[in-house]
Amino acid sequence: MVTGASSGIGEQFARRLVARGYRVVVTARRADRLQKLCAQLGGDEHAVAVGADLAVAEDRDRLAARIDELDAEVDILVNNAGSGIYTKFGAEGRDKELQMLRVDVEAVVDLTLRYLPGMVERGRGAIINLRCAEGEFAATQTAPHFAEAGQSAQSMRERLVVGGVGHVAAAGARTQLPAVEAVMSWHGGRSRP
Numbered sequence: 332m333v334t335g336a337s338s339g340i341g342e343q344f345a346r347r348l349v350a351r352g353y354r355v356v357v358t359a360r361r362a363d364r365l366q367k368l369c370a371q372l373g374g375d376e377h378a379v380a381v382g383a384d385l386a387v388a389e390d391r392d393r394l395a396a397r398i399d400e401l402d403a404e405v406d407i408l409v410n411n412a413g414s415g416i417y418t419k420f421g422a423e424g425r426d427k428e429l430q431m432l433r434v435d436v437e438a439v440v441d442l443t444l445r446y447l448p449g450m451v452e453r454g455r456g457a458i459i460n461l462r463c464a465e466g467e468f469a470a471t472q473t474a475p476h477f478a479e480a481g482q483s484a485q486s487m488r489e490r491l492v493v494g495g496v497g498h499v500a501a502a503g504a505r506t507q508l509p510a511v512e513a514v515m516s517w518h519g520g521r522s523r524p
Contacts, residue, residue: 332356332398332405334385334442335412337364340461344409349377356403358383358394359412385412385438386430395445404453405446410439410460447496456496 333348335341336357348355349372357365362382372378381397383390398405414431416423443458450456 332358332407332442332446333409333411334358334438336368337361339411341409341411342368344411344459345378346372348407349373353407354378354403356381356394356398356401356405358385360384385442386414386433388441391438391441404449406450406453406455407457408442408446408459410442410458412438413461450496458496 333341333345333355336345336355337359338361341357341359345355345357345368354377355372356379357368358381359365360382362380365380365382369375369378369380379397379401381394383394385391385394412434414434416427416431421428439460447456447458450458
């Protein structure tokens with residue numbers, strides 16, 4: 332599963348996974364772009380679109396229900412969806428600030444908790460948590476958000492030491508592509524065509 336797959340790094344992850352033989356579920360708010368991407372990737376046999384706003388718990392539930400309907404296992408979870416606020420903390424109002432945290436922190440933890448147990452049970456899997464390059468710029472304006480997100484990522488990194496499941500946390504322009512590629516290739520020792 333790739334979140335934030337309607338453009339950018341998320342879209343490229345989806346393309347690479349399909350090229351490696353995976354069937355992907357892609358999600359983002361812009362369902363029209365997801366549909367176009369899935370058509371380019373060969374349709375439902377290779378890529379399934381689920382439009383969702385990951386800040387909304389019910390949308391995450393609907394995403395999980397769709398994966399269950401497909402009788403699919405999430406072997407690789409790419410937490411790429413994210414939002415940013417590029418003004419001083421609080422300037423956009425409480426609702427916007429909380430929405431950003433729901434996407435950047437709550438959704439990552441929720442999806443990881445939903446799919447990590449299956450990965451551990453199967454003895455293979457990968458979780459890739461990405462932060463956008465803009466996040467580093469925005470951190471100067473919204474440090475409380477990124478302190479929380481950073482603590483969450485560090486805690487997850489320390490606590491995700493489980494057999495057969497790889498984890499990479501990467502940030503935008505500093506994304507270590509060789510490390511991400513290694514996790515995608517290794518994937519608990521399982522190879523793909």
